Amino acid sequence: MSSFPPTFAEGVINQPAKAQFEAFLDEHRRVLNDCLDGLTEEQVRRSLVQSRTTLLGLVKHATFVEKVWFDEAVTCRSRAEIGIPATPDESFIGVAAWIPLPSGGGGNAAPSLQAQAHIGKC
Template sequence: MSPEASADDVVDQPVRAQFEAFLDEHRGALNRCLDGLTEEQARRSLVPSRTTLLGLVKHATFVEKVWFNEAVTCRSRAEIGIPTTPDESFILNDDDTIATVREAHRAACEASRRATSSLGLDDTVRGNRRGPLPLRWVYLHVLRELAQHCGHADILREQLINE
């Protein structure tokens, strides 16, 4: 996703560099869950929910926009052009492909990096429904969400590959 350092490379770096390296590793891992899959495999539903591998990456794009656009800029989801609810962000349209969803995710991650580049970890973002939050909390929240979805993706991918 990013040419930034891996988490192993930032052990002795400032905490901001550590957060960003961990975020980028998880962003990349989630994006790579689509490697080598057909469009049909990426869309295949293996669980009762709307969760698919392609849907997970599409949802990750939503997450980036909620936490690093809506929360930072205070723009509404409608203004940003994203679904109202997280559940809706898993819905795949006919024109969603591995390539288009990956590109949207890549672009959202780049926009997230730009949006936070001038902020400090203790700076407050004010556009989230929870109210004002320090950027540090936002980074931790997004990291937690990405880690959970990477785990979901690992399990779904294993099911697909072993069919």
């Protein structure tokens, strides 16, 4: 019987809800970004199922969802003001100029940091 590896989130299970939320969110971000390690651009863009789902598409969609929940929902700015797609389906396609990747690769830190800032205002 397999077991899941220990996670850093286990260290916050008895902490206040905000600390738990931030730890779980950080862990999910890390796991999604780790899925891209060692893959070529062609591999992250390849669809293995009959849909728009690709690893890159999932990263774009996760970034979109964070911006909806932690920017649109908290600040009440429109998606147009934020500069994100109007619908979830659109988050999987296109160039995704609305995802400001840090120079040199290394994941999707900028939207995550923005989300943290909006959470901090709650």
